[in-house]
Amino acid sequence: xxxxxxxxxxxxxxxxxxxxxxxxxxxxxxxxxxxxxxxxxxxxxxxxxxxxxxxxxxxxxxxxxxxxxxxxxxxxxxxxxxxxxxxxxxxxxxxxxxxxxxxxxxxxxxxxxxxxxxxxxxxxxxxxxxxxxxxxxxxxxxxxxxxxxxxxxxxxxxxxxx
Amino acid sequence: xxxxxxxxxxxxxxxxxxxxxxxxxxxxxxxxxxxxxxxxxxxxxxxxxxxxxxxxxxxxxxxxxxxxxxxxxxxxxxxxxxxxxxxxxxxxxxxxxxxxxxxxxxxxxxxxxxxxxxxxxxxxxxxxxxxxxxxxxxxxxxxxxxxxxxxxxxxxxxxxxxxxxxxxxxxxxxxxxxxxxxxxxxxxxxxxxxxxxxxxxxxxxxxxxxxxxxxxxxxxxxxxxxxxxxxxxxxxxxxxxxxxxxxxxxxxxxxxxxxxxxxxxxxxxxxxxxxxxxxxxxxxxxxxxxxxxxxxxxxxxxxxxxxxxxxxxxxxxxxxxxxxxxxxxxxxxxxxxxxxxxxxxxxxxxxxxxxxxxxxxxxxxxxxxxxxxxxxxxxxxxxxxxxxxxxxxxxxxxxxxxxxxxxxxxxxxxxxxxxxxxxxxxxxxxxxxxx
Numbered sequence: 308x309x310x311x312x313x314x315x316x317x318x319x320x321x322x323x324x325x326x327x328x329x330x331x332x333x334x335x336x337x338x339x340x341x342x343x344x345x346x347x348x349x350x351x352x353x354x355x356x357x358x359x360x361x362x363x364x365x366x367x368x369x370x371x372x373x374x375x376x377x378x379x380x381x382x383x384x385x386x387x388x389x390x391x392x393x394x395x396x397x398x399x400x401x402x403x404x405x406x407x408x409x410x411x412x413x414x415x416x417x418x419x420x421x422x423x424x425x426x427x428x429x430x431x432x433x434x435x436x437x438x439x440x441x442x443x444x445x446x447x448x449x450x451x452x453x454x455x456x457x458x459x460x461x462x463x464x465x466x467x468x469x
Numbered sequence: 470x471x472x473x474x475x476x477x478x479x480x481x482x483x484x485x486x487x488x489x490x491x492x493x494x495x496x497x498x499x500x501x502x503x504x505x506x507x508x509x510x511x512x513x514x515x516x517x518x519x520x521x522x523x524x525x526x527x528x529x530x531x532x533x534x535x536x537x538x539x540x541x542x543x544x545x546x547x548x549x550x551x552x553x554x555x556x557x558x559x560x561x562x563x564x565x566x567x568x569x570x571x572x573x574x575x576x577x578x579x580x581x582x583x584x585x586x587x588x589x590x591x592x593x594x595x596x597x598x599x600x601x602x603x604x605x606x607x608x609x610x611x612x613x614x615x616x617x618x619x620x621x622x623x624x625x626x627x628x629x630x631x632x633x634x635x636x637x638x639x640x641x642x643x644x645x646x647x648x649x650x651x652x653x654x655x656x657x658x659x660x661x662x663x664x665x666x667x668x669x670x671x672x673x674x675x676x677x678x679x680x681x682x683x684x685x686x687x688x689x690x691x692x693x694x695x696x697x698x699x700x701x702x703x704x705x706x707x708x709x710x711x712x713x714x715x716x717x718x719x720x721x722x723x724x725x726x727x728x729x730x731x732x733x734x735x736x737x738x739x740x741x742x743x744x745x746x747x748x749x750x751x752x753x754x755x756x757x758x759x760x761x762x763x764x765x766x767x768x769x770x771x772x773x774x775x776x777x778x779x780x781x782x783x784x785x786x787x788x789x790x791x792x793x794x795x796x797x798x799x800x801x802x803x804x805x806x807x808x809x810x811x812x813x814x815x816x817x818x819x820x821x822x823x824x825x826x827x828x829x830x831x832x833x834x835x836x837x838x839x840x841x842x843x844x845x846x847x848x849x850x851x852x853x854x855x856x857x858x859x860x861x862x863x864x865x866x867x868x869x870x871x872x873x874x875x876x877x878x879x880x881x882x883x884x885x886x887x888x889x890x891x892x893x894x895x896x897x898x899x900x901x902x903x904x
Contacts, residue, residue: 351835353655353657354655357655361700361822361825362653362654362821362822362825363654363655363825364654364655364656364657364808364810364825364828364829364832364833365829365833366657366833366834366835367829367833367834367835367836368700368829368833369701370695370699370700370701372692372695372699372701372705373700373701373704373705373830375692376685376688376689376692376701376704376705376708376837377688377837379687379688379691379692380684380685380687380688380837382688383683383684383687383688385680385683385684386684386841387681387684387841387844387845387848388840388841388843388844389684459658460658461658461659461660461805462658462659462660462834463659463660463661463662463843464659464661464834464835464839464840464843464844465834465835465840466835466840
């Protein structure tokens with residue numbers, strides 16, 4: 308059986324997640340999008356332990372197409388909820404390789420995100436799971452799942468990227 | 470605030486900004502509108518068996534909606550008659566009895582007090598003193614499976630209250646091949662720092678999409694079309710649809726009815742959204758519908774093309790797309806909306822998956838579409854909080870509304886603001902009727 312070491316060392320994985328966070332915090336959204344594979348999904352479930360984005364609703368569930376639309380929307384001069392764009396700090400921690408095979412690995416981490424926009428600061432906490440694939444260009448995200456600690460609360464609109 | 474001063478706030482084509490910002494008026498609205506009208510609470514499928522319950526709000530009142538052992542649905546005020554604690558904190562569940570966490574007072578599923586620990590410590594029977602149990606919401610009724618209640622013992626019957634808007638609920642249910650719908654797939658919630666009326670005014674506003682949703686329309690147009698059957702197909706189509714040409718919006722039907730209700734019709738047809746008319750899933754769906762209703766019956770059901778229907782003051786729903794939104798006013802400048810998805814019983818499973826994909830893009834708290842609506846509600850609330858501009862102008866197609874079938878008024882065109890004028894006509898009636 309393959310180990311995590313076969314598909315990516317822990318430091319490589321951490322460096323990848325930190326790069327992702329850095330890109331988001333610096334508004335380099337096209338480069339962030341470039342970290343995802345063409346068949347990628349980006350999921351913020353509504354409920355803790357939600358197993359299925361197809362027969363139950365989600366705060367966000369994007370396939371690659373919708374994720375591209377989401378990122379492109381930030382560029383429009385009348386993207387009202389994104390102007391000004393939220394300023395963020397993504398703090399990634401507790402990185403653990405959950406399992407791995409020859410080509411893919413599943414990585415758990417925690418995220419503390421500070422978001423500021425329009426005289427208002429919000430703090431988010433989440434358990435994050437990445438499914439990463441080793442490609443010729445390095446690690447790429449096949450699926451990203453962000454379980455907000457308050458996902459089932461009565462939340463104001465969410466425009467930051469996790 | 471007396472009736473005369475309230476009347477001064479509403480004119481035929483404008484309202485005073487304080488109707489959105491004055492906390493005193495908000496309290497009056499909770500008493501006189503949310504305290505009187507029939508409010509949408511949910512659907513019978515949320516409480517299938519005796520003991521099944523969910524909690525919700527009726528204006529400022531927290532209530533428990535529970536199926537009693539006699540199979541009727543009861544709506545109980547969620548406050549222990551002893552010391553006032555919330556009896557039930559769970560959003561949903563099933564219980565044989567409701568037990569207060571503070572001193573163990575226990576209630577049956579009809580709210581009657583059935584257990585008081587240390588009852589011998591009272592000098593007279595406790596149930597007598599406290600009125601028998603949890604306060605009961607005086608009127609509860611059901612239309613086509615949808616649950617309604619009113620905090621007022623008097624007022625129009627539910628059927629009279631709904632009037633011609635019943636057809637929107639009929640459409641919702643008749644689209645199901647088995648003639649039944651059920652709540653499924655979870656409840657999306659979103660909130661905004663703005664008055665509750667803003668969301669109800671927006672849902673039938675046919676001019677806003679081109680401006681509020683300009684960025685998602687553009688982003689979707691720049692996207693190469695997702696393949697047929699792709700998950701994103703519905704979301705992208707919906708964003709594109711918001712950018713429909715003006716003649717589509719002008720030709721949309723928009724009706725206002727008594728009690729502030731309104732609906733948009735003749736807008737979406739099934740060929741504009743997925744699955745399209747010749748899509749295999751749709752063909753299968755139509756066949757199941759025809760088995761129950763016959764060819765003509767199914768054609769009649771599918772010819773009904775309703776977009777948002779507003780049940781003033783508490784709900785906005787989409788019969789054609791199986792979405793029901795319930796509006797909860799929290800404060801004059803704070804509103805919460807819960808959005809329910811429904812399954813058409815007997816329809817192909819893919820229809821329900823489409824409903825979920827649609828819900829995510831229309832009602833998802835992180836939706837590229839919804840978040841722009843919420844942003845604009847908040848900008849509106851901020852603008853209305855400033856005293857200089859006193860009047861809010863609701864004059865689009867004012868004077869062009871025409872009497873139409875079933876006692877409705879139809880907007881001169883689909884971009885009329887008739888639905889807002891109609892809501893304020895009802896608002897004024899509720900607000901100036903003395904208790």
